[in-house]
Amino acid sequence: MFTEPDQGFRPRIAHDFTGETLGGRYHFDYRIGYGAAASIYAATCKNTGAIFALKVLHPDHDNDAVEVQRFKQEGLLAAQIRHPNLIPAYDAGWLGGRHFIAMELIEGKTLADVLKDGPIPWERSVSIVCDVLAGLAALHERAVAHRDISPNNCILEFIGGSERARLSDLGYARVVEGMSEAEGLKLGVPPESVPTMIFGTPYFIAPERLRGSPGDFRADIYSVGALWYTMLTGEALPDPRDSDPVAVAQRIDLPPTLRAVLLGSVEIRMRRHHSAASMADAIRKTLEDIRAPSNDAIHKMLADLHGQRRRARRFKTFAPLLVVPVWLAVQPEPTSSECPDPKMLVASPAVAACPELPVATPVDPEPEIRPEPAPSAATPTTPPPEWKSDSQVLVEVHADEPRAASRREVAGSARVFNLRRALAKCKPPGPMSLEIAIVSGEKTQIDGEPAEGELGRCVEGVLASHPPKRAETLKL
Numbered sequence: 494m495f496t497e498p499d500q501g502f503r504p505r506i507a508h509d510f511t512g513e514t515l516g517g518r519y520h521f522d523y524r525i526g527y528g529a530a531a532s533i534y535a536a537t538c539k540n541t542g543a544i545f546a547l548k549v550l551h552p553d554h555d556n557d558a559v560e561v562q563r564f565k566q567e568g569l570l571a572a573q574i575r576h577p578n579l580i581p582a583y584d585a586g587w588l589g590g591r592h593f594i595a596m597e598l599i600e601g602k603t604l605a606d607v608l609k610d611g612p613i614p615w616e617r618s619v620s621i622v623c624d625v626l627a628g629l630a631a632l633h634e635r636a637v638a639h640r641d642i643s644p645n646n647c648i649l650e651f652i653g654g655s656e657r658a659r660l661s662d663l664g665y666a667r668v669v670e671g672m673s674e675a676e677g678l679k680l681g682v683p684p685e686s687v688p689t690m691i692f693g694t695p696y697f698i699a700p701e702r703l704r705g706s707p708g709d710f711r712a713d714i715y716s717v718g719a720l721w722y723t724m725l726t727g728e729a730l731p732d733p734r735d736s737d738p739v740a741v742a743q744r745i746d747l748p749p750t751l752r753a754v755l756l757g758s759v760e761i762r763m764r765r766h767h768s769a770a771s772m773a774d775a776i777r778k779t780l781e782d783i784r785a786p787s788n789d790a791i792h793k794m795l796a797d798l799h800g801q802r803r804r805a806r807r808f809k810t811f812a813p814l815l816v817v818p819v820w821l822a823v824q825p826e827p828t829s830s831e832c833p834d835p836k837m838l839v840a841s842p843a844v845a846a847c848p849e850l851p852v853a854t855p856v857d858p859e860p861e862i863r864p865e866p867a868p869s870a871a872t873p874t875t876p877p878p879e880w881k882s883d884s885q886v887l888v889e890v891h892a893d894e895p896r897a898a899s900r901r902e903v904a905g906s907a908r909v910f911n912l913r914r915a916l917a918k919c920k921p922p923g924p925m926s927l928e929i930a931i932v933s934g935e936k937t938q939i940d941g942e943p944a945e946g947e948l949g950r951c952v953e954g955v956l957a958s959h960p961p962k963r964a965e966t967l968k969l
Contacts, residue, residue: 506551510534516589519547527551530560530664535598545583546599550592561592562681567663568594569680574635578628580648580661599659601650604724608644611727615747617656618724621647623776624658625717629769632663633710636672640708641665642716643694644723665692669709696729701762703734711765714772718742718758730759737945750779763940764927764948910959917969919951927969931961 510521511534519536525546526533536547554560568585571594575581584595604621607613613621625647632639639660646662668675691702699715702708718738719730725745730738738759745752754775757766766772920927929952930938937944937952944952 544598545595548594564592566680570663570666576628576631578624578659580659599648599650601648603645604647605644613724621658622721625660626769626773628660633768636669636675638667638669638709639713640667641693643697700733710768711762714758714766718755721755748783754779913967915955920969930966932964
């Protein structure tokens with residue numbers, strides 16, 4: 494069962510504005526919750542009767558210029574970047590002696606509340622991750638890094654019987670410098686950074702941010718991976734300073750190709766998915782592969798169809814010899830049973846892109862059966878057509894499959910060691926590329942960083958068993 498990490502700095506607040514009216518406009522109906530910087534209330538607008546989620550900065554921060562500017566930026570970002578998986582702001586400013594943001598009120602639960610009942614199925618977790626990535630991609634497209642993705646900032650609502658996840662709380666968001674996509678945003682003076690302060694939720698913060706980096710899109714991707722891991726296990730991913738996140742996440746119960754996408758989100762920064770859009774695209778392609786039937790499954794399906802056809806033909810061949818001639822004379826000509834086109838069996842759009850499979854050649858086309866006079870003693874009985882055993886049928890069905898290499902061929906190929914091929918086996922599944930720099934007497938570099946984690950251990954093991962004769966850089 495997931496328990497919220499102890500953030501240590503979350504204060505207990507003494508004020509509660511429930512029942513009061515803000516500037517004669519918003520009536521505080523009840524308090525929904527509070528955090529380190531602000532409280533959130535359900536509030537009714539007295540002018541329109543609409544109900545909003547009203548976020549109010551704690552009075553203790555009214556004189557803190559950095560906190561005030563950060564709060565103002567949150568309202569401006571939520572108002573200017575709209576997406577179905579984000580929470581929009583409709584009003585913000587200073588009213589009745591309070592800094593406030595009026596946002597859409599979402600009727601739902603936080604993911605943290607849902608996970609108190611334990612892990613959720615992987616199919617549901619994928620849907621939630623895709624929603625989070627969709628909202629995050631809208632931020633990344635405008636050069637904004639969220640920096641606080643966690644179960645508390647993911648709200649689940651039900652619309653028309655379907656679940657939708659929405660990413661909330663842009664209080665720690667940061668505009669990435671030097672990106673033209675941010676030019677259209679009107680944010681005023683950006684809040685000053687605090688070098689000694691690490692914003693975010695413990696156990697969901699990327700390792701490079703824990704080392705002092707301000708954080709960018711790839712830091713958000715790490716947080717999404719940690720969120721996904723928590724959904725599947727009910728536990729937070731261990732602190733990356735104390736353990737290897739990839740080695741820990743390797744043990745989760747998830748389809749292998751989908752697990753590779755998750756591992757690509759908690760890798761070291763250089764090997765991580767570079768944006769929310771790229772990770773969402775990797776998940777979509779993986780789901781298409783999972784839904785598509787494998788070659789083995791289609792071969793088995795074809796073998797079963799051929800077997801059924803053969804048994805039906807056998808019955809049609811011998812049945813006329815066992816019945817009365819009069820009955821046989823009045824029966825209409827039976828229609829032949831054609832084997833369905835294998836291409837018609839693969840009708841799913843997700844499978845349409847799969848390579849065309851070899852189709853087994855039909856065995857013994859079904860003979861046309863016509864009524865014949867009853868056999869007499871003078872007329873010898875026509876022998877039944879030749880039919881083949883199930884083992885022969887399976888051999889013909891799989892005749893086009895690649896032949897396994899013989900022992901002599903395997904032994905011959907093993908004589909020459911190929912360093913590139915050996916190192917390629919260390920590469921995690923997925924579309925990512927690696928650059929391995931090998932220098933004698935120095936630490937091996939992977940994508941410009943020292944070899945670490947499961948990948949680093951695999952590479953070092955290959956180099957230890959087959960020491961290279963010269964320095965070289967391999968791109969895999």
